[in-house]
Ligand SMILES: Nc1ncnc2c1ncn2[C@@H]1O[C@H](COP(=O)(O)OP(=O)(O)OP(=O)(O)O)[C@@H](O)[C@H]1O
């Protein structure tokens with residue numbers, strides 16, 4: 001009985017969060033189109049986000065490419081289908097694994113960073129100080145950060161994909177003596193716009209979700225240092241959950257689109 | 261020869277007034293019909309226990325917290341009726357020193373001081389460059405050498421002084437100090453109080469000072485209001501209040 005009521009209260013909290021987040025999102029869109037646009041702060045955020053997560057995205061992409069290839073190789077060999085490797089890795093990496101892994105890594109790196117940063121600014125009254133000095137903190141802090149993640153995540157996804165493919169190529173090169181040109185020719189031959197476009201659109205939404213949840217948690221941070229910790233932590237948890245939901249919807253939508 | 265100001269009856273213009281302010285958070289009724297007036301050029305100290313709602317009251321004054329009911333007028337304007345633009349203009353006449361300094365910790369001292377100028381540079385003549393303003397404000401608090409440091413590299417007392425400089429850079433007519441000496445040792449606290457007095461003399465500002473530091477109150481107050489049980493329980497000069505026999509008032513002054 002208590003188990004069920006526990007689940008019920010969890011779902012209630014989650015739905016309440018979704019409601020508040022929707023309101024926050026609406027405010028984001030409203031404020032984005034209001035002057036003045038804080039272009040300098042936006043660029044600064046893009047730079048710092050790229051700078052902070054590039055190496056991490058590169059390493060995870062590389063390892064995923066390696067592992068994916070090493071693990072599928074024996075199976076494909078068994079069926080005499082090793083020559084399909086580039087197409088298989090290319091499609092799975094670009095359509096699904098690349099965006100998802102990159103977004104999850106960035107949720108941990110960028111999302112929690114935003115949550116902690118805005119949270120500590122809230123707790124130490126820096127956000128209030130901004131407001132009384134005539135700068136709209138929502139525009140200056142939230143709009144710039146959310147736009148920055150929305151632009152930077154797709155970019156990082158592309159970089160992660162490229163490095164992942166390179167990792168996969170290395171395995172093929174060492175184990176099967178495949179040339180760089182042959183490998184990538186095969187990858188690009190098997191890829192269609194139908195693979196790339198949905199993946200890119202999905203990445204934009206991943207970026208939006210990471211920025212919005214991070215800012216939402218930080219902006220409405222609870223009191224004290226405990227509040228900041230909670231903001232950073234719940235930003236990651238909530239974003240990750242949201243990423244899977246968006247992924248599910250995206251795959252579903254793409255599927256319907258193909259059937260038409 | 262008699263000075264002119266001594267002959268004329270003291271002209272008492274009200275720059276800031278709160279009438280019947282109420283504010284609660286859920287069941288926590290923090291402010292109950294709080295009233296207060298700040299006259300031009302005076303130093304008004306508001307004293308109250310920790311958690312009595314001093315910060316809430318001062319944040320209602322600048323519209324950072326929405327009051328439940330009551331009238332708040334700043335320089336004869338009711339702040340609850342202003343739109344965002346008008347509120348921003350009004351706020352540029354009010355300096356706010358936050359309880360924990362609230363320096364932007366991702367920016368240098370210089371950038372911290374430049375921040376209020378972003379929106380309100382029109383207050384100054386065109387040929388006035390930002391650097392001059394920043395350096396002048398820092399010299400006022402004796403920290404010109406720290407201009408390129410980050411807030412984290414400063415001591416608590418230095419942070420408070422930089423925050424004070426940032427508050428002063430727009431040359432506000434009213435300054436609200438939220439516990440300017442809290443968390444500082446007595447000597448540094450004394451320095452801050454002297455700075456506040458200098459500023460008051462130099463720019464003839466009206467100040468509202470929130471504190472629970474009796475020494476600070478004695479040093480700086482022209483008049484005091486005691487915030488007890490969410491309302492303006494007692495008012496008067498330091499001397500009259502410290503001589504009071506009311507137990508709740510006495511509790512503030514006995515060491
Ligand atoms: N945003 C808020 N949400 C809920 N309650 C709040 C909020 N801000 C303040 N309070 C409550 O209002 C009361 C007064 O808080 P306030 O910060 O004004 O105290 P204070 O008089 O400034 O105390 P101190 O001297 O410690 O700074 C406290 O009980 C506090 O819990």
Ligand SMILES: [Mg+2]
Nearest residue numbers: 314315359438
């Ligand atoms: Mg306070």
